[in-house]
Amino acid sequence: MVIQALILLMGFAAQGASEHPFTFRMEITPSSPFQGEQVTANFILESPTEKAVEVEVMKFPEFRGFWSENLTLRQGPMRLMALPGPRKKAMALVGSYSLNSIIGMKMPQIEPMRILIKSFGDSAITLNSEGSAPPFSELPPIPRNLKPYPFSGAVGSFSLLVSQTQIPFRQNQPFLIRAELQGDGNFAEINVLPFALTSELSLISQNNTSGAFMGTPKRKLFEWVLSTQEPSLQDWTPNPFLTFNPNSRSYQVLTFPTFHFVALPETALPQNILRLSSIPFFPVETWKTRRDWTSTLWFWIVQLLFFFLVLGRVLVLQLQLFHTRRLQDPFFHRKLKINRANQALKNQNWEEFLSIASRMSRELIASGKGTSFHPSLSLFIEADNQLRFSPSKTLSVSRDTLKLEWESLSKALKSPHPTDDK
Numbered sequence: 001m002v003i004q005a006l007i008l009l010m011g012f013a014a015q016g017a018s019e020h021p022f023t024f025r026m027e028i029t030p031s032s033p034f035q036g037e038q039v040t041a042n043f044i045l046e047s048p049t050e051k052a053v054e055v056e057v058m059k060f061p062e063f064r065g066f067w068s069e070n071l072t073l074r075q076g077p078m079r080l081m082a083l084p085g086p087r088k089k090a091m092a093l094v095g096s097y098s099l100n101s102i103i104g105m106k107m108p109q110i111e112p113m114r115i116l117i118k119s120f121g122d123s124a125i126t127l128n129s130e131g132s133a134p135p136f137s138e139l140p141p142i143p144r145n146l147k148p149y150p151f152s153g154a155v156g157s158f159s160l161l162v163s164q165t166q167i168p169f170r171q172n173q174p175f176l177i178r179a180e181l182q183g184d185g186n187f188a189e190i191n192v193l194p195f196a197l198t199s200e201l202s203l204i205s206q207n208n209t210s211g212a213f214m215g216t217p218k219r220k221l222f223e224w225v226l227s228t229q230e231p232s233l234q235d236w237t238p239n240p241f242l243t244f245n246p247n248s249r250s251y252q253v254l255t256f257p258t259f260h261f262v263a264l265p266e267t268a269l270p271q272n273i274l275r276l277s278s279i280p281f282f283p284v285e286t287w288k289t290r291r292d293w294t295s296t297l298w299f300w301i302v303q304l305l306f307f308f309l310v311l312g313r314v315l316v317l318q319l320q321l322f323h324t325r326r327l328q329d330p331f332f333h334r335k336l337k338i339n340r341a342n343q344a345l346k347n348q349n350w351e352e353f354l355s356i357a358s359r360m361s362r363e364l365i366a367s368g369k370g371t372s373f374h375p376s377l378s379l380f381i382e383a384d385n386q387l388r389f390s391p392s393k394t395l396s397v398s399r400d401t402l403k404l405e406w407e408s409l410s411k412a413l414k415s416p417h418p419t420d421d422k
Helices: 002-018 284-289 291-295 297-327 330-346 350-367 371-389 399-413
Strands: 023-029 038-047 051-059 062-064 066-073 076-082 090-101 109-111 114-119 125-128 151-161 166-169 175-185 202-211 218-227 241-245 250-254 260-263
Touching (some): 330 399, 350 399, 371 399
Antiparallel strands (some): 038 090, 051 076, 062 109, 066 090, 076 090
């Protein structure tokens, strides 16, 4: 009888040792997100009663097909506490992550987090988080009345802020335009805003930076460095663009304000080079009292140094003047564009080639020159639009036709004053 009781007690002890009161799960909110929507993944440790434990993270979760950002990660001693609500369990938050599924990833995966739990009087327990990524719904189709506006995959609640609409500029010199996107959403996937330029403006470079302060919404600053060959520019409003708001389950149109361009006066070059020189000129009497210096070697070395200083100064300013006049010459810029187009054509970079060719075609049409080339100009513009905006991203015109038309057009454009005759 005593032996049977001992066996029964050993069985209960083994059963208690094999079971543990903890549950480690992953909870994602919202539970039915759209592709690209920002969600929060919380890793929660639960027990039936309040308890003090020590937690050590043995393996961090892996997010495949997501942009992820760590919000909270707790290790070491912590206490599981009962919270008010329908759940009658004590819990503690081990980790929290902000996630955005990458647009186009239909089945993103989340590898579980593994933790080691130590509690007083019990042996250490290793747990993997339970739960998987929910199915992400595809974005609804764009309504017919909003299809003209471009959509680059921005999913979230956004607002567009432009602090400076008065843009000072100088002809043939770079100037800057800034716009800031604020709110909550998939900022990591938004690297370019639709920013269609007019024929008067040329894009030199573009950049973006992200950042947020504690308690403030996330933001992304976009910068465009532009230039123009025109002495004056008309007011310009960039095209609106679309974002998808998952809270309202609808598309939202974000609009730019109107930019007002203010032409600055050109800086005049100095006419008299001697005004900028620091060479001292002594009176004649002073030279007479120091004629004995003319017989020394140092006197002539100093004179040569002054001579080369003045000569170098003159040459530098002449080169600057020549370079400035060259940059202001439209024919020089036209030759640069032709060379860039030829290089892109040689490298089979059709997107860059058609972009340059279509921009030059629009400039010729706007100036009223080269009317006999209008079929070729229209061909480049249509081919560029087809390659840039069509979903298939394929050329609508054969490559040989584009090469022949470009050879004929570039030969005429190499003349300082192109005529209408081929």
